[in-house]
């Protein structure tokens with residue numbers, strides 16, 4: 001598949017779908033572990049919405065004859081995935097069933113950064129040359145409105161809370177930002193995707209993102225970050241070993257009976 | 263009335279009996295989920311708008327509609343398709359739908375949002391606007407949890423969903 005950009009819509013859809021799929025998988029691992037019950041309800045609702053977005057993108061791929069949506073979601077190995085490195089990172093030490101030592105500061109920082117980046121992309125997709133992408137973007141946009149409110153609240157409140165909270169958030173944000181190099185990247189498909197007018201260029205979107213988060217970073221008195229060149233680029237199927245573990249866990253049930261209707 | 267019109271009329275009547283699996287006082291018509299009914303001979307295609315994209319009730323609704331419409335006279339096959347254009351927005355919920363939601367203890371979505379994105383909901387039980395938002399996210403994707411300071415009841419409200427968001 002590498003380097004073969006036959007259909008830029010397919011390339012972009014895989015990036016969007018895999019991003020949301022892994023992001024909601026990491027979110028689902030938090031179920032029952034969030035700081036309080038209201039947060040558990042909110043976080044799992046956001047996770048469910050996000051899996052809905054992934055489903056929508058995988059179904060669009062199915063519509064383009066790429067494969068069955070469920071298989072595209074669950075069966076594709078890490079070596080074929082196009083998600084950003086940020087969403088595949090584990091929540092922390094341990095396993096969600098066995099002594100999870102997850103870091104809430106990391107969750108808040110990752111979720112805020114990911115969701116703001118998603119908003120910038122989705123806004124650009126609203127004027128895509130591709131009609132199905134435009135329609136999907138309008139749908140997603142209405143739902144992430146609430147996700148943005150939610151993560152922004154946590155992000156600002158924790159940064160502006162106690163000294164300890166601020167220290168933990170600072171560490172977490174650094175860790176998140178170190179993985180953001182490929183967040184707005186389209187990898188090897190960049191030229192094909194932007195030439196087709198599917199979405200604006202990485203550069204345009206990064207600058208727009210900076211403008212978008214600036215007021216929030218002013219509130220928390222932290223300098224607005226800039227993204228460096230990615231060490232690994234998930235868009236080019238370069239991934240960490242944690243990705244395959246995540247896919248294996250997520251597809252465990254699906255793989256038991258490939259013909260079943262779930 | 264032409265045969266096709268009679269058929270469409272009957273289909274809509276049956277659609278009004280297909281309830282939201284989680285809120286049995288409102289139908290898929292009340293919620294504004296039905297965008298179009300296409301009839302080709304004895305084949306029916308119903309174009310539906312999903313409320314929330316991750317709503318697990320969508321497949322159940324699809325199955326319930328297909329089963330119900332098959333009972334309509336002269337209908338041979340039914341296909342339910344979910345489409346995204348136009349997008350579903352909460353202002354598609356009809357007056358009958360809003361009444362049905364209240365009956366279930368869910369406040370209907372507000373008609374409009376304030377400029378800052380906030381909104382006002384009245385208590386589903388006593389109608390008071392002396393309420394506080396407890397959690398924007400509720401037990402399902404489409405609902406929020408609020409608390410009424412007048413009658414001291416927690417209640418749920420449908421989230422406003424609009425393309426201006």
Ligand SMILES: [Zn+2]
Pocket residue numbers: 385386387388389390410411412413414415
């Ligand atoms: Zn009340």
